Amino acid sequence: MELYRKSNRIYEELFKKNPKQAYGDAVVQRLDHMLQDHDIQIEMNKQFKGYYERDGLIPKFSLEVMVLSKPFFPAIDIQNLNLPTNLQLALQTFKDFYKEIQPCQTIEFAPQLGSVTVEVQFMSRRCNITMHPSQALILLQFADGAMKSLRELEEIIELRMEEVEINTVSLMQNLPILVKAAEGTEQIGAQPEYGIGYDEQLKLNKYLRPDKIDFRVGKPIKDIIGEHSAQFARKELIDQFIVILMRTQRTMKYQDILNLAVNNITQFRPSKYDVKQRIEDLISRQFLKRKVEDRKTIEFIP
Structure with missing residues (x-):
């Protein structure tokens, strides 16, 4: 949790060190809110689990919430789906929970998103x-x-x-x-x-x-969020994971970075090829470098 909270500051420092590599104010602001949403998502899922346990409820299945701030995703239309009764009950339970912790806010479910x-x-x-x-x-x-x-x-x-x-x-x-x-x-x-x-x-x-x-299984041919936006978000999440990891560890074997990213990124399942591309890109942008005496070792550039 603490790593995610520090991630915004880490990105700000990286952008300051490499201003030419920055993506622009609009993208940085969007990324900042994505990271904040992710923090909220982690905490909310923990609280929801406690809500179940407190009230003696027995969940029919595992329900985890993905948080999106509507101002930053205005193009997403809420699609009505005829959901199974047990899923409707689970969503209503979450709605009751959310009303208890955030009585002044409202939520909308976007059943066409997530997995x-x-x-x-x-x-x-x-x-x-x-x-x-x-x-x-x-x-x-x-x-x-x-x-x-x-x-x-x-x-x-x-x-x-x-x-x-x-x-x-x-x-x-x-x-x-x-x-x-x-x-x-x-x-x-x-x-x-x-x-x-x-x-x-x-x-x-x-x-x-x-x-x-x-x-x-492969996603439908026509998806709700554009392919370009989805690819950009995935790249950003992989970059975020690697930078936070390397800032903490300073030096790691290339293969260890690869395995940790593939096994620990939960928002989607990156391939080894995806992670390799992001490592090489971070090296080219001087966030990381190969150790001179051991090319299989990667070092963080502070």
Whole structure:
């Protein structure tokens, strides 16, 4: 927690040392508020857990809040989704909790943001699959062997047909979690054809054999937040983690930095390639440097 609180000051110092490398006032201000939101998010989730324990409530699932300040994300439209009853109850519980700690403020839920981990039972194994909330809502409709068409999904979830189609197709790509229900389409590793009729029945590909128990599926083709903005935010989070880490440790092995970043950044799952790019970029901007006598060791430039 203390590291995150210090992060704003660290960035200010770095920008002062390398003014030519600064991103501009608007971006710095936005980043500053993102870091503040993250501090609030951590503290709020701790308090919410205490609220559950105090009132003797038994959570049906793990609910963690992602905080966004609306003035800095004005382009995000709140999308209404027909959420499952248990999730609606969980959100209402959080709303009651928030009213207790912040009686003068209001909150809005943006159910189309964030991520959801769904437990799926295939024939070979049970998997925990992390995905976009809209994807999760669609996948949940295929529980217990249910079959659904795009038109039925549209009515149940109350999404536009375009959104239903985009999210459903994303669950049929690469790793086909959903397949057409017509005879012969459910095969191990079968790659689906994406020409789906609105009334064509789909089902869970129960014979799928994922390599991992815990994994993520690709996001829908069309996302709420633009790809450019998302990529920028991810780069900033990786940079933030590395700079705070190196400011504390001063000297570390390249591989240790890589492993710590991959394993400890929780807002998304960075690849080793992503982290390597950010390390090299921080070196080029003179935040870090390689040790002269050992090129595999990275040093922080104070």
